[in-house]
Amino acid sequence: MSLRMLLRGAGLGLVALATMGQSLPPPPQVLFGPLFEAVQAARIYPDSKTFADATPREAPDAVMAAWRAERPQGADALRAFVERHFVVPAQPGAKPSLREHIAALWPQLTRPAFTPPPGSSALAMPEPYVVPGGRFREIYYWDSYFTMLGLKADGQDRLITGMLDDFDSLVARYGFVPNGTRTYYLGRSQPPFLALMADLDPRHDAVTAARHLAALKAEHAFWMKGAAAARQSGAAARVVRMPDGSLLNRYWDDAPGPRDESWAEDVATARTSGRPVAEVYKDLRAGAESGWDYSSRWLADPARLDTIRTTQIVPVDLNSLLWAQEQAIARRCAAAGDKACAADFAAQAAARGRAIQRWLWLPGEGRFADWDRERRAPTPRVSAATLYPLFVGLATPAQASAVARLVSAQLLAPGGLRTTPLRTGQQWDDPNGWAPLQWIAHQGLARYGQVDLAATIARRWLATVAAAYDETGKMLEKYDVETHAPGGGGEYPLQDGFGWTNGVTRAFLEKYGG
Structure with a gap:
């Protein structure tokens, strides 16, 4: 029986419109045919109206092409398919997924x-x-x-x-x-x-x-900026000369004094340090540029924030990202037909890659490390930053395997990836885990074939976020990955919202389901 006959038989009064030459929009049962029937027959939603009211994320033809390609079997696979390709309305009275x-x-x-x-x-x-x-x-x-x-x-x-x-x-x-x-x-x-x-x-x-x-x-x-001066003085602005003359980068801040947004906190930290206050302010500001504000990565004494020395540290994460940036500029210049630019940035990336491998890789410990300018040696701090060379594709397969072993031994927690193994009260230390580092770790490990460890980190993180969501109804800035609970520590109360947690969690849900 045709759709027009069904509508006439239902007494919907639309035949007149159809006979006037106006086409009727097809309902979901017609648009999605076998997919619609499979979802409704499996009763993956108790109310049949739920899927009938769902909104496709792509054009119906694209949804059906994916359906024919995947042919999901079983209620769980079917639900995962639907939630990838449709926005499903929340059930009345139920907490949204x-x-x-x-x-x-x-x-x-x-x-x-x-x-x-x-x-x-x-x-x-x-x-x-x-x-x-x-x-x-x-x-x-x-x-x-x-x-x-x-x-x-x-x-x-x-x-x-x-x-x-x-x-x-x-x-x-x-x-x-x-x-x-x-x-x-x-x-x-x-x-x-x-x-x-x-x-x-x-x-x-x-x-x-x-x-x-x-x-x-x-x-x-x-x-x-400052590269020429750094070649002479050893460091200028964000550029550092390594012992062999190669250039790498550090975090910095061009402004002086305590931070406007943390003025009282910075003044109090500088007051107890016994150091020149301008030096402390510069290190606090540089730590804020790192995004890891704050962590034992930057502290001479992990128990004391006033021993912060960020500007003396050459960080592996920053230099990995700049290597990736130089690679990207070279690629984009080549696509634009600018061969000189492409060659220039490819050479800069190659030089940076050599310096990272020489100064920031510790073969005896199987990890990438930050470098201490004053000690002229790698820092002893193990942290999730060791995964950045894997994330950008700079590591060798052997290095990636070694980093995976270290992650399993020291950074893998019940609820995801630890930031560091140290408990200091700083928010970028244990027991806290942060969404961006879960993504960096997952993508870096998966890139080098460490798919089981990558999946374990993602699934444990999803479990932590889900547990806190069930408890609080919120998406949080950071989490305690030891206990699947809201995180803590740092200069301000735990924040909810939360942009990067939403983004990474949603990306993991896309890959691993609910």
Whole structure:
């Protein structure tokens, strides 16, 4: 029986419209045929109206092509397929699933294009953007890459392109991407993820590509400013000369004094240090640029924040990201037909890669390490930063295997990946785990064939996030990966929202299901 006959028999009064030449939109049973019947027959949703009201994430033809390719068998596989390809309405009175909750949070965390009034500390943003949440009311640099992973999984391409346009605009105005979009962040940046963000851009036109390339080259110049002086003095701004004369980078902040947003805290830390206060302020600011504010990575005494010495540390994560940036610029220059630029940045990447391998790899310990300029030796701190060379593809297969063994022995926790094995009270130490480091670890290990360990980290992290969500109804900034509970420590109360947790969790749900 045809759809038109069914509608006539149901007495819906639509035949007149059909006979007037207007086509009727087909219902889900017609659009999705065998998929619809399989879902309803399996009763994966107790109320049959639930799937009938679901919204496809792609065009129906694309959904059905995926259905024919995958042919999921069993209720669990069928539900996972549906939740990848449809937005399923929440059941009345039921707590939304993690997927549903994250999808509902994007509009809450989105802010419109913005021009600040005179005297405001906020910076102008030409396009809508996503903030982390809680006390973080502006966009933050490295957070946004991990947020974008979830936006990509949820089909929010327009927000991704808007945020990329905002970042390109910031580079055009200031020469770099600041830590966050406040005037008091204009002395520092954050881990340089812009090249990786640009790879998420769904646009592939020449104008957009040229704008991204210009932004990446300007950002690289920002990080390398001071290279000539460093060759003479040993260190200048963000550039450090290693013992063999090669150049690597460190975290820094161009502004003096205590941080505006943590003024009282910084003054108190400097007061107890017994060191020149300007030196302490510079190290605190540099630690904030690292994103790991704060961690035993930067402390001479892990129990005392006032022993912070970030500017003396050459970090493996920063240099891995800059190696990836140089590779990306070389690739983009080659695509644009600029052979000289491509050769230049390929050579810079090769030199940096050699320096990382020589100075930051410890074969006896099977890990990549930070380097202490004063001691002229690697630091003793084991941390999740050891996974960055795997994440960007700089490690050898043998190095990746060694790092995987170290991760299993020292960093794998019941609820995901530890940041470090040390309990110090700082928030970037045990027992806390952070969404970005779960992603870095997962992607890096999977890249080198360590798929079981990668999957274990992802699934344990999902279990931790789900347990805290069941308890609190919130997505949190950080988690206790020893007990599957909300995290703690640091300078401020635990924040909820939360951009990068939403993004990484949503990306893991896309791969591993509920």
